[in-house]
Structure formats: C-alpha cells, structure tokens
Amino acid sequence: MNVTRSAAHVMVLLLLATTACAALSPSEVQTPTTPMTAMAVRQPSPPSTTSQTAIPGEIQPTVAPTVISSQPTVTSTATDGVYVINQRATSTHSTLKTFNLVLYRATLTGDHLILRVGFHNAGEKRFYLAALRTGDLRLVDASGNEYQPITFSANLNHINPSNNGFLPGQANVGDVTFPAPTGPAPYELRFPLYHPIAFQLDQPAPPAVLSVPEGTYPINIELYSPIKVLAPIHLRLDSIMVTQQELIVQLAFVNTLRKGYNLGKVLEWSDARLLDAEFAAYEPIGVSDSLAENIAPPKGWLPGQAHVGQITFPRPERMEELRFIFPEYAAATLYFNETGLANATITSAAGGAPPPTATPTTEQLALHELEKLLERQAKALLTDDLTAYLATFAEALHQEQQTIFERSRKMPLSDYQLSISPTTVLILSDLERGRPLDVTIFIRYRLRGIPKDNPFEHMVKATFEQQNGEWIISAYKLEQPPPFWWSSDVLVQETPHFLIITRPDAGNTLNDVAQECEQAYRDIQAAGLEVETRLVAYLTTTQEDFRAQTGMGSRTLGAAWSQYEIANEQLQSIGRAFYINGEAFKDQSDDGGPDGRLATIRHELVHLALAHETRPFTPIWLVEGAAMYYAGQLVPDFRHRLVTDGKLNSLNLEQLTGADSLGAYDLFGQLVGYEYIFSGETVRYLLDTYGADAFWEFYRSFSHVPIERVIDQIPLFSVGFGSQFGNLSRETTQEALLNIYGLTIADLDAAVKLRLREQ
Incomplete structure (x- = not known):
C-alpha cells in the first residue's frame, strides 16, 4: 500500500506582487504586529514536565496597532551591536492567516542595519507561496524615510525553501541588509499583505547563544501517524547524540501489531527534517544502512518488530528548541539547556497539540471488544472469580469450563494472559450480519518459581457470538498440545530444582521420578553444563496422554519441548520443559542403562541446558x-x-x-x-x-x-x-x-x- 500525499495537504497561493493592502476589503484588515514569545535569542529555560510553556511560533492573539507619529520621535542613538526583536506579523489576507513574517533580531553595523527575518508556516499543513518576493520588504523610519534591501541571504532569493514549499512549522530564515536609517526610531518592517512590524533598537541580545554539551541524551518517546496505513507503525525516538558538527537521532520504526505488516516503499529517511529554534529546517546528511533503502525491513515487519536505525543532521546553531519532523507523523519537540536535553514532548509539526490518532475501523473496534472479553476472562481465572469467568462463555460450556477452572487452581500460575492471534482477519460482512467469528486465541502463562523468560504458550480456536449485545465464546477447539490441566486433572510436586506436574494416578512413580530428576540434575552439572535453577517436568501416566501432549508414539521415552519467538530483535526460546512417558517405563525397572528412565531424564535435561544456544x-x-x-x-x-x-x-x-x-x-x-x-x-x-x-x-x-x-x-x-x-x-x-x-x-x-x- 502506498501513501499518497493528498492535495488537501498543500495550500497554494497565487497573488500578484503588485497587490496592495488598500485593495482589500475592510473585513480582511486585522490588527498588526504580534509580539513573539520564546524565540531562540532569548535562551529560555526548558519547560518542566508538569507545566508546559507556550511553544515558540504559535500564533498569538493580536494586539492594538502600533502607529508611527507624523512627528519625529526623539530617541537615544543606538550603537553598533545585536538587538533582540522577536516579533511576528500576521497577514491582512485571510488565505495567509497561518503564514507569518518573523523578525528575530537586528544587527547595526556601520552604515547597515541587518535584519534576521523568517517566513514561517505556522500552520499544520504544507504551504506554498507564489508571487511575493523578499525584495518587496521595506524598512521605514519614524520620519517616513523608506529603505529597500541592499542584499539578502541566498536562500531568500525565493521565499519558498524548496520546490515543495514549506513543511508544517518550517521557516525560511536569513538575513536582509538595509542601509542604516537616517531617521529616528521606532522603525517599521513592511511587506505586502502583512501588518508592519514596529521595533526599536533598545534591547541588546545576550553575548552568546546556548552551548549544548556533546553527549548522548535519551528521548524514549513514540510518535504515531493519523494516516490509516501508517497507524500500525510507530516511530520510536530512542536518543539523540550531540557532537561538534552533527546531531544523530537513534530511532526505530516499530510494528505495533501482532501480525506481520508491509508498506511498500512509501517514506524514506531523506523525508526527515529537523527544525531549530528559529524554525529553519535542516535536511539529513547521513543514514544507517538499515534505513538507507526504506523505513521498513526488506520483507516487511514481523509481529512487534522494531526496525532500528539512525539519521544524521548538521548541528544547528540555535538549539534551545528543536523539532524532529517525519512526514505523516506527530512531531517531537526537544528542549535543551546548558546541561543538555531537558525535556521532550510530542507535538504537531508546527509545535501545537499532537494530531489525532487514526480512526479505528469496524474490524478494529470488534477486535478490541474481543480482546476486552479475553482480558476479563484471564483476570477472573487469576483472581478465582468463577462467576466472572463463566460469564465469558455460552451456558452450554459452563459445566466443562467450571471443571477446567477448578483444575487451574491446582496449577502454580503466577500469570495468565489471553490474546488474539496476530493473523486474525475479521470479515466486515460477517460483522454486519451478526455471524459467529472463528478466532485463534493464544493462551500464555507463567509458573511460580520458573524464570520469567520462560513463559508457556498454547493455542485454542474459539467461536465468538453476540448474545444480548455482548460477545461470548460459544465453542472452542483445542490445538496441540493443550494446556496440561485442560485435558485431565493435575497433581503438582516441587523439588529443589523441579516443578513436576503429573496426574493424580501417578502413585509412587512420582516420588521415584522426583528423585531421578534431582540425580540427573547433579549428573549434568558434573558434566560441566549449566542448568537453570528451576525447570518444569511433565510426567504422563498413559500413552494417550503422552501422545496428546507431545504428538509422539509409544517408542518415545521422553521429549524436551521448547518454542521460539522473535522479541527485542532476537530469537528466544520459551516454553522450555520436558515430558517423561510414564507408561513406557511401567513394566521395567531402571537398571541405570542408556535406555533407562534416569538416562532419559539426563538426555532431556541436556536439551534444556542448551536451549538458549540451540536454534531451529x-x-x-x-x-x-x-x-x-x-x-x-x-x-x-x-x-x-x-x-x-x-x-x-x-x-x-x-x-x-x-x-x-x-x-x-x-x-x-x-x-x-x-x-x-x-x-x-x-x-x-x-x-x-x-x-x-x-x-x-x-x-x-x-x-x-x-x-x-x-x-x-x-x-x-x-x-x-x-x-x-x-x-x-x-x-x-x-x-x-x-x-x-x-x-x-x-x-x-x-x-x-x-x-x-x-x-
């Protein structure tokens, strides 16, 4: 699926450069210059995590117009130096209401007055401005003398920073040089279709800009997209490295689904931008190999997979506030101070409130309701709430499920979770017509005392139906192997290193197997292998039970069991346990030979000891x-x-x-x-x-x-x-x-x- 940028995301304005403010209707004339807050040269302290200050560049309420007197104003003569201005002008034209002219500061030097200006897209949509030119700027002193630009920065030859115009929040920033005014202050910076910016040279700028120390600073936030096809893929910002010349953003594109996902080649690393405290945009200058071709892994994402990489930018001069922007995603605004990164928040690209999340589909809403049902069921089992547990099943299943519920209470469960298979796809027509839904469920649990990295997982195919407006499970079919307590009653015995789970008819065999497990544990340690401190062993008492649990026949004496899953970019083994075929040893004593039960237990323990190093x-x-x-x-x-x-x-x-x-x-x-x-x-x-x-x-x-x-x-x-x-x-x-x-x-x-x- 390809993401196409809709034309609705781009505002194009075609105006004649000769259009004058006087040609506009009275309703379009607004109050003029608006003071700016928290600009770069002010070097503000970063906001705390509990109280967020105004974000630089937000459109501020208009104030009363500044009127220049017809009589010269007597002011003290400004000396050469840099002066803070930090004001922005809004347009008198409604189409330009989110496109501002910004005056950051002024530098008086000899016969010239150099103004640091920016054309800023303060809106949340991409913007393209045609016809108006930087050369249309004018400087006027209090005596009414008008001055034209002598020179301006090369990037201001065109107001638009690129052929694609302005990104949301982006400014085209540069210097415009005028002759030094011969008349007194206050001065005005004028631009067609914009209110004038009145200013004086009375606030000297600080002697130096903020110096951020080099180092790596954690960010740890996830950005999301309101676009439907991108919504499952979050953009995780892990950290930012500050060097003398560069900023390196460590990030990952994370599949939040429990199923595989592919986008095709939709977005590229070169689409990323970094805005500095003056809203000027910096393009990437480097990328890790992992993201060089696409933001997606070569074959798409696996369930939960994070595609990790880094993007390198030039180091901006103004680092009080930076904004990381990636198209179609929320932005991250980073606040720095003299000690480094002070705070990071999720904002829009223009610095406002984050965009809304994608609207869930009918299928997603239904899946959410099914997941809530499974959460209630799992919680009821863990808290011994039989009534709440049975309420998630159809009445025809109550007796059978009550038996399973009571058996589960004999299991040393420390955790129990139910989830929908990541490959589940609900058919819209089935939902609209109220048909039953067949869904595969994962049963995942942990056992008390067993390492946390060894959960156990099984599958069951369940049928969901709606009764009185509520979802319930009306039927189910077990997949192999079933949870041990689902197929028959259980008996649990603990030894120093084992949790042995068997059937009530195990008799004296259970005690013998418990002793042999501990002996095998000592033997394997003596052989130089490292064994986990606590292991799970299942002892079946019938051949049918052994086959149901392992899928293996009567000639098999024992079986080690483990599954594999990808987590944290690694292949990990889970469900580590071994099974002993109790009936295979029923009519023979253990002579200590290579086919005996003790040797079989040792054999399976070797498999478990090496499970972390073994791969499929x-x-x-x-x-x-x-x-x-x-x-x-x-x-x-x-x-x-x-x-x-x-x-x-x-x-x-x-x-x-x-x-x-x-x-x-x-x-x-x-x-x-x-x-x-x-x-x-x-x-x-x-x-x-x-x-x-x-x-x-x-x-x-x-x-x-x-x-x-x-x-x-x-x-x-x-x-x-x-x-x-x-x-x-x-x-x-x-x-x-x-x-x-x-x-x-x-x-x-x-x-x-x-x-x-x-x-």
Missing part, C-alpha cells in the same frame, strides 16, 4: 548428539551394533543436517535408533579430536547467526516457525565447520565413519 536450524545431529554424549548414552555395545549391523552406509550427515528431526527420512522406523548413535559418535569425535572449547564455539555459532538471516527464511505473515530451515541449517553448518575445524560436512562424515570402523 542447529543441525539435528548436533542437538541430539550432544544429548547422547552428555547423558552418558554412548556405550560400546551401541557403537559395535552400528558397524556390525551394516548401517553406516545408510547414514549421511549431509542428509541429517537438512532434517527437522532424526527419523525424518526413516519411513519404516528402522534407522532412527542408529541415527541417534551416529549423531552421538559424531559429537564424541569432535570433542576427542579438537577439544571442548572448539566444540562449544561450534555449537554456539548457530545462536550468533544474524536475526535478519533467520527472518529471510520465515514467510512474511507466518506465526512461529512452520517453514523448513533445512537450507539455512546446511549453509550455517558448512560455514561453521569450515571456520572452526577446517572441515566440510562430507569431510566430517567420512572421518567419523572411518573412526567407527577402526574401533
């Missing part, structure tokens, strides 16, 4: 091989069987590197066990041959892959990681092996097989 594209043979090695499951008998059963020729690291899981290419389940052994032996070879330091550098290298490279492998509007990472896994594995070991995947495959055959 870390080769599966490396992930499972590390677990086999550090869990102590690589016994000599396994190696012997791998060779004598003739399976080495059927195994290939290249193929395993592109697989999502071991057994992915084993349709009949005849090789998956050998794949685990071969993976473990590959890790053992790397550790024995090259040492632990090189191995951990290799393992962690996958967590250092730039997030942009990962995002390139994710479909733009996907949620989670349904896409295959096989190509990225093969690429990064080959790169890391060559960089750290000087090996290709094929070299490593051949070396491991040779070693196994020689043993």
Whole structure:
C-alpha cells in the first residue's frame, strides 16, 4: 500500500506582487504586529514536565496597532551591536492567516542595519507561496524615510525553501541588509499583505547563544501517524547524540501489531527534517544502512518488530528548541539547556497539540471488544472469580469450563494472559450480519518459581457470538498440545530444582521420578553444563496422554519441548520443559542403562541446558548428539551394533543436517535408533579430536547467526516457525565447520565413519 500525499495537504497561493493592502476589503484588515514569545535569542529555560510553556511560533492573539507619529520621535542613538526583536506579523489576507513574517533580531553595523527575518508556516499543513518576493520588504523610519534591501541571504532569493514549499512549522530564515536609517526610531518592517512590524533598537541580545554539551541524551518517546496505513507503525525516538558538527537521532520504526505488516516503499529517511529554534529546517546528511533503502525491513515487519536505525543532521546553531519532523507523523519537540536535553514532548509539526490518532475501523473496534472479553476472562481465572469467568462463555460450556477452572487452581500460575492471534482477519460482512467469528486465541502463562523468560504458550480456536449485545465464546477447539490441566486433572510436586506436574494416578512413580530428576540434575552439572535453577517436568501416566501432549508414539521415552519467538530483535526460546512417558517405563525397572528412565531424564535435561544456544536450524545431529554424549548414552555395545549391523552406509550427515528431526527420512522406523548413535559418535569425535572449547564455539555459532538471516527464511505473515530451515541449517553448518575445524560436512562424515570402523 502506498501513501499518497493528498492535495488537501498543500495550500497554494497565487497573488500578484503588485497587490496592495488598500485593495482589500475592510473585513480582511486585522490588527498588526504580534509580539513573539520564546524565540531562540532569548535562551529560555526548558519547560518542566508538569507545566508546559507556550511553544515558540504559535500564533498569538493580536494586539492594538502600533502607529508611527507624523512627528519625529526623539530617541537615544543606538550603537553598533545585536538587538533582540522577536516579533511576528500576521497577514491582512485571510488565505495567509497561518503564514507569518518573523523578525528575530537586528544587527547595526556601520552604515547597515541587518535584519534576521523568517517566513514561517505556522500552520499544520504544507504551504506554498507564489508571487511575493523578499525584495518587496521595506524598512521605514519614524520620519517616513523608506529603505529597500541592499542584499539578502541566498536562500531568500525565493521565499519558498524548496520546490515543495514549506513543511508544517518550517521557516525560511536569513538575513536582509538595509542601509542604516537616517531617521529616528521606532522603525517599521513592511511587506505586502502583512501588518508592519514596529521595533526599536533598545534591547541588546545576550553575548552568546546556548552551548549544548556533546553527549548522548535519551528521548524514549513514540510518535504515531493519523494516516490509516501508517497507524500500525510507530516511530520510536530512542536518543539523540550531540557532537561538534552533527546531531544523530537513534530511532526505530516499530510494528505495533501482532501480525506481520508491509508498506511498500512509501517514506524514506531523506523525508526527515529537523527544525531549530528559529524554525529553519535542516535536511539529513547521513543514514544507517538499515534505513538507507526504506523505513521498513526488506520483507516487511514481523509481529512487534522494531526496525532500528539512525539519521544524521548538521548541528544547528540555535538549539534551545528543536523539532524532529517525519512526514505523516506527530512531531517531537526537544528542549535543551546548558546541561543538555531537558525535556521532550510530542507535538504537531508546527509545535501545537499532537494530531489525532487514526480512526479505528469496524474490524478494529470488534477486535478490541474481543480482546476486552479475553482480558476479563484471564483476570477472573487469576483472581478465582468463577462467576466472572463463566460469564465469558455460552451456558452450554459452563459445566466443562467450571471443571477446567477448578483444575487451574491446582496449577502454580503466577500469570495468565489471553490474546488474539496476530493473523486474525475479521470479515466486515460477517460483522454486519451478526455471524459467529472463528478466532485463534493464544493462551500464555507463567509458573511460580520458573524464570520469567520462560513463559508457556498454547493455542485454542474459539467461536465468538453476540448474545444480548455482548460477545461470548460459544465453542472452542483445542490445538496441540493443550494446556496440561485442560485435558485431565493435575497433581503438582516441587523439588529443589523441579516443578513436576503429573496426574493424580501417578502413585509412587512420582516420588521415584522426583528423585531421578534431582540425580540427573547433579549428573549434568558434573558434566560441566549449566542448568537453570528451576525447570518444569511433565510426567504422563498413559500413552494417550503422552501422545496428546507431545504428538509422539509409544517408542518415545521422553521429549524436551521448547518454542521460539522473535522479541527485542532476537530469537528466544520459551516454553522450555520436558515430558517423561510414564507408561513406557511401567513394566521395567531402571537398571541405570542408556535406555533407562534416569538416562532419559539426563538426555532431556541436556536439551534444556542448551536451549538458549540451540536454534531451529542447529543441525539435528548436533542437538541430539550432544544429548547422547552428555547423558552418558554412548556405550560400546551401541557403537559395535552400528558397524556390525551394516548401517553406516545408510547414514549421511549431509542428509541429517537438512532434517527437522532424526527419523525424518526413516519411513519404516528402522534407522532412527542408529541415527541417534551416529549423531552421538559424531559429537564424541569432535570433542576427542579438537577439544571442548572448539566444540562449544561450534555449537554456539548457530545462536550468533544474524536475526535478519533467520527472518529471510520465515514467510512474511507466518506465526512461529512452520517453514523448513533445512537450507539455512546446511549453509550455517558448512560455514561453521569450515571456520572452526577446517572441515566440510562430507569431510566430517567420512572421518567419523572411518573412526567407527577402526574401533
């Protein structure tokens, strides 16, 4: 979608330069010069956060006209120097009511009077002025002598600062040189269609302008756009760096939606402007690579993604007040003093009240109502308010939901949140006709004592209907895996390092598993791995329960579980836990062997210990091989069987590197066990041959892959990681092996097989 600048945003005035004030009707004649407040040379103190002063450049109430006497006024003779004026004139023509003439200060030097003037667009719309010229300015003294400009700044050759005219709040500022008046003060600065500005040279300017120290100053505000297509993307200003020659604004364009978003190439970094205390505009002189092509990431924004960069401007001389402007967004007005940045507020581009936010659509309003319903439901569950909880469901669901509610009270929940899936799109016709809405909901919760960076997330597909003007949930369907307490009753046992959640029929097995978990924890620590201080373990008691929770069959003894999400420009693992298939060990005692329950728990703990370094594209043979090695499951008998059963020729690291899981290419389940052994032996070879330091550098290298490279492998509007990472896994594995070991995947495959055959 492209943002087009509407013609309504540009005011164009075509007037003849010879038009005189006398030609206007009496109703158009207004009172003349208006005093200005808080101009640059005044060096005002910045406003406090609780009391905002008048913003420089706002249109002030008109005052009584200044009349120059027909008789010369006797005044003291001004000496050479700089004098503060700070007055602005409004126009006598209604079309120019927001376009002001500003007189900042006057410099008397020898035979010349140099006036610092500005043509200021004080309105909130882009403005273009045609026909009037800077050369039409006139200076008149109290004796009636009139003086024409001798010279003026090059930028004032044209009143408009660019071919596009004035941005809101922008002024074209420069110096106009007149002959020194021979007659007495007061003087008048006159311009066609404008009230005269009367002034005297009686207020010397301070000896120096404000000097802002160099340094980086935090801003931490978010600017929004009233334009519909830009409304989801906030412009976050993080900080501003002041150097001797430059101002560097650190910023980010942030997707506030919970779904992907793309704009196309709509706005560019070069559209940014910085206005100084005289409202003069500065264009950017540099930009970071991230924003050089577009304000959007190359493939659009992921949910919640911040596209970070920086824009560099020349350092303005007048820094008492600066305004950062980006088209179609609210502006940020920054107030500086002698110690640095004192305050930052959100304003309009002209310094007034911020623009309104975009008007929400019917769909957005409906989504907001559904979100409020989910907020009430989540709050009711956390506060044990059964009545409020059931009120969010249709009556037909009350009995079932009451059971779920009561089970949840046995869970050590520290937080519980419900949200609508970021891919949700509501159909306007369904809303208008009152049809039921099918929406995917995210259930996100935290468990007491578990690290805060390890929330758990599930999905449920709910049907929303309106009854008596209120939304309720009339039906739902669980996605896999469901929250553990939704499918059956729960029993929770805590140990020094584990929160073990199981079923009430676990019996003595629960105590045995609790002891084995603590023993496995000590074993993994002794192996040199760092394990989180508190972990979650699920013990299922039936094969059906294990399959419902993990999607895996009876041959699976245990499973480590984690999900990935992008947050703060990083790939992070959440939902870290492991499952033990209780029924698989029901009729056998644990002999301490590599297939026993204790070894299985150690295996899954290795996965959790490495979860922060593991990525969805870390080769599966490396992930499972590390677990086999550090869990102590690589016994000599396994190696012997791998060779004598003739399976080495059927195994290939290249193929395993592109697989999502071991057994992915084993349709009949005849090789998956050998794949685990071969993976473990590959890790053992790397550790024995090259040492632990090189191995951990290799393992962690996958967590250092730039997030942009990962995002390139994710479909733009996907949620989670349904896409295959096989190509990225093969690429990064080959790169890391060559960089750290000087090996290709094929070299490593051949070396491991040779070693196994020689043993």
